[in-house]
Amino acid sequence: MALFSKLKDKLFKSSSRLEQGLEAIVEDGGEETPTPDPIIPEPDPQPEPVPELPQPEPVPQPVETPEHMPVDPTPAPPPPEAAPAKGVLGRLFGRTEAAPVVRRTLDDDMLEQLEELLIASDMGVDTALRVTSNMAEGRFGRKLSIQEIKQLLAQEVARVMDPVAKPMPIYPKRPxxxxxxxxxxxxxxxxxxxxxxxxxxxxxxxxxxxxxxxxxxxxxxxxxxxxxxxxxxxxxxxxxxxxxxxxxxxxxxxxxxxxxxxxxxxxxxxxxxxxxxxxxxxxxxxxxxxxxxxxxxxxxxxxxxxxxxxxxxxxxxxxxxxxxxxxxxxxxxxxxxxxxxxxxxxxxxxxxxxxxxxxxxxxxxxxxxxxxxxxxxxx
Ligand SMILES: Nc1nc2c(ncn2[C@@H]2O[C@H](COP(=O)(O)OP(=O)(O)OP(=O)(O)O)[C@@H](O)[C@H]2O)c(=O)[nH]1
Missing domain, CATH: 3.40.50.300 (P-loop containing nucleotide triphosphate hydrolases)
Structure with a gap:
């Protein structure tokens, strides 16, 4: 939907605040590495699942959801992926082409700064702590770039939000x-x-x-x-x-x-x-x-x-x-x-x-x- 492609522009203030904050955190204490962004290392073991959310009062299941209901979500874009994997040649030659990337080791200091940033962007203390601890799970001590941090954060945010993204149910009852x-x-x-x-x-x-x-x-x-x-x-x-x-x-x-x-x-x-x-x-x-x-x-x-x-x-x-x-x-x-x-x-x-x-x-x-x-x- 065209509107959605404009969402980032529309959310400019929120995203610019978080984006600038993330950049500042990685640059503070990070160092330039000559390699292009690697694929985000998948944590091992998997991060703790977000605890079960309290469900709203059960509502009768809609028996009909017309195909083009206005509040139906547009088809979900593919989940935010890790940096696109370059082919073998791309990776070999990419080294010489890619600009140096700043990376910072994920440690307690960095996690604390991330928590503070998320709290400052109105995520609330509990949610900020949960999101950052999931981000860090299995990645402690790794060097992460700005792009990787953004991807990790976006994945965690989407994971929290996924269960609640529901169009308004439409029932057969009229009106x-x-x-x-x-x-x-x-x-x-x-x-x-x-x-x-x-x-x-x-x-x-x-x-x-x-x-x-x-x-x-x-x-x-x-x-x-x-x-x-x-x-x-x-x-x-x-x-x-x-x-x-x-x-x-x-x-x-x-x-x-x-x-x-x-x-x-x-x-x-x-x-x-x-x-x-x-x-x-x-x-x-x-x-x-x-x-x-x-x-x-x-x-x-x-x-x-x-x-x-x-x-x-x-x-x-x-x-x-x-x-x-x-x-x-x-x-x-x-x-x-x-x-x-x-x-x-x-x-x-x-x-x-x-x-x-x-x-x-x-x-x-x-x-x-x-x-x-x-x-x-x-x-
Ligand atoms: N920028 C922006 N403004 C909005 C949005 N939704 C509503 N507004 C503005 O917010 C103001 C209040 O909106 P209303 O719809 O009158 O709010 P209300 O809850 O009905 O308020 P009352 O009539 O006072 O009860 C208006 O100036 C709207 O134009 C939005 O999504 N974005």
Missing amino acids: QVVLVVGVNGSGKTTTIGKLASQFKAAGKKVVIAAGDTFRAAAVEQLQVWGDRAGVPVLTAPEGSDPASLAYDALTRAQEDGADLLMIDTAGRLQNRTDLMEELAKIVRVIRKKDETAPHNTLLVLDATTGQNALNQVDTFQKLADVSGLVMTKLDGTAKGGVLVALADKFGLPIHAIGVGEQIDDLAPFDPEEFAAALTGLET
């Missing part, structure tokens, strides 16, 4: 009800607009409910996105009961034979008890019409909040039955590492990532692509 939660400003409205547009383009009939009835500006904004996506947005007067709007919207979606109903919600975390009651009431009321609803509860998180995103997952898991995540604003932040921490800590499916403000700037989450973009690895 499928998608509750969208998250703090104000996290990008809920924008994400609903982008998703609506993509589902519509995939031939789905979508209805949006503007459930944040407390803020007129939020409703207006959602209407703008609905217009852009060509999808009806159901609204209610300011201050009215969001649960009653959700009920009416589900009635309308059922009558219209809609495939999807997306319900926006308020994100006032300042008053947690109210918000919890409000979300619980929405769920209670829509279950009067469909006891299996909501089928998905998407938590939208803003990547620029860094480690705070972890607290938000904690909080929203208590407020609602979160079934998957969308991480917005990954463009232009140096805090992209938080996504690795989220995957490592919660194991919740990551359905999509927001990489800009335009309607097309929502991409399926691809772990290898993300890992390469984050580490600055050329693929």
